[in-house]
C-alpha cells in the first residue's frame with residue numbers, strides 16, 4: 001500500500017491565479033501601515049524551477065517590483081513551489097550604508113570570580 005499521495009498532497013497545491021497580486025498587495029498594506037514589513041523576498045524551493053533559482057539569492061524587492069510568481073519560465077506553472085516571504089525591517093539591515101565605525105575593544109574583560 002502506498003501512501004505517497006499523503007505527503008505529495010500539499011506539494012501539489014496550485015497557486016490561485018491571483019496569488020502574486022494578492023500576496024504582494026497584502027505586503028504593501030503591511031508596509032503602508034507602518035508595520036515591520038520592509039519588503040518581500042522570494043523563497044525558492046530547491047526542487048523547483050531553474051528560473052527561480054537563477055534569481056539573486058536573498059534579494060529583497062518592493063512589492064511593486066517583485067517578479068510575479070509563478071515565474072513565466074517556470075515549467076510547473078501554478079504548481080510552482082516558490083513563494084513570497086515578507087521581509088521584516090530588522091532583517092534588512094545587512095547591507096551596510098558605509099558606517100564603518102569601530103569601537104576599540106573593551107579593556108579588561110575578566111570579572112569572573114575565580115574558583116577557589
Ligand SMILES: [Zn+2]
Nearest residue numbers: 048049074080
Ligand atoms: Zn518555480
